[in-house]
Amino acid sequence: MLRNEKLQLAGPLGVIAALASAQAGALALGVWPSSPLLWYLNLEVFRPVQYSFAPENELMLGDLARTLSVAAPLFALVCIGLAARKRFPLALASNLSLLYSGFLLYGSYLANCPIAEAKVKIAALLAPSFLLAVAIMLAAFLSSAVSHRAYWKEILS
Numbered sequence: 001m002l003r004n005e006k007l008q009l010a011g012p013l014g015v016i017a018a019l020a021s022a023q024a025g026a027l028a029l030g031v032w033p034s035s036p037l038l039w040y041l042n043l044e045v046f047r048p049v050q051y052s053f054a055p056e057n058e059l060m061l062g063d064l065a066r067t068l069s070v071a072a073p074l075f076a077l078v079c080i081g082l083a084a085r086k087r088f089p090l091a092l093a094s095n096l097s098l099l100y101s102g103f104l105l106y107g108s109y110l111a112n113c114p115i116a117e118a119k120v121k122i123a124a125l126l127a128p129s130f131l132l133a134v135a136i137m138l139a140a141f142l143s144s145a146v147s148h149r150a151y152w153k154e155i156l157s
Helices: 002-008 010-031 036-045 047-052 058-084 087-112 128-156
Strands: none
Touching (some): 002 010, 002 087, 002 128, 010 047, 010 058, 010 087, 036 047, 047 087, 047 128, 058 087
């Protein structure tokens, strides 16, 4: 079961790491605004995070709204699942990470391909942000599949 728990953590930890990295990069730009590496990471790699999900309480939480509204609940579910040794919070976190990775993939498509164009560009699919979104989506899908497999195995036995 320990191996399955590790696989169940792949999706939520991937989403948390991506959101935390995007937030850290944005905060680092405030300190080093002339860094070309930080601008590249912010505009090319982590750009879909800006398009993926916009919480309504952005005025109250400020720049941390996206991170706190997505990453904090995922982290809390993972911690509760590991501390209580329960599978349901881990399964819920893996399924929510799959849902958010879908938003991230769609945000990557919106960031790389303008709405005015009707065609799908191959260059938009080879952008670093799209590759990051696909990697997170695969990890979240694997995590969710392991979670569903464990529940079906328990139901059928």
